[in-house]
Amino acid sequence: MVITDPIADILVRIKNGGHAGKTVIYVPFSDMKLRLSNVLLKEGYVTSVVRKLKKGKRDERLIEIGIAYDAPRVPRVRGMERVSRPSRRVYIGSKEIRPVLQGHGLMILSTPKGLLTDTEARKEHVGGEVICKIW
Numbered sequence: 001m002v003i004t005d006p007i008a009d010i011l012v013r014i015k016n017g018g019h020a021g022k023t024v025i026y027v028p029f030s031d032m033k034l035r036l037s038n039v040l041l042k043e044g045y046v047t048s049v050v051r052k053l054k055k056g057k058r059d060e061r062l063i064e065i066g067i068a069y070d071a072p073r074v075p076r077v078r079g080m081e082r083v084s085r086p087s088r089r090v091y092i093g094s095k096e097i098r099p100v101l102q103g104h105g106l107m108i109l110s111t112p113k114g115l116l117t118d119t120e121a122r123k124e125h126v127g128g129e130v131i132c133k134i135w
Contacts, residue, residue, distance in 0.1 A: 013025050014080075039117065046067060083107075094126055096127070106133070
């Protein structure tokens with residue numbers, strides 16, 4: 001299976017895993033996915049991020065992500081939007097960054113200082129590519 005947008009794939013897997021009541025999900029490993037999931041871990045949208053190696057005929061590198069819940073069967077990730085896509089990149093300056101859902105959401109940007117949330121990017125005075133919005 002060929003995935004044309006791996007970032008959208010991990011976001012959809014996290015959202016769908018939460019709505020299905022899963023405790024953990026597995027996604028194919030990439031450095032960008034690992035950095036994105038670590039930002040989500042730091043912000044409390046997931047409970048754990050672990051690199052795994054699945055042994056078999058061919059060794060498969062995976063990331064195990066623990067899904068966070070606010071209450072029983074109410075996932076922490078209620079919705080998300082992939083903003084910058086492979087077909088259309090979206091860049092934003094530090095002065096143009098606005099809160100997502102009046103501060104109840106999170107925007108993740110790829111900046112020269114790494115992946116940052118909207119509040120961190122405003123504090124650092126850096127802009128970059130808008131990866132996604134999560135609420």
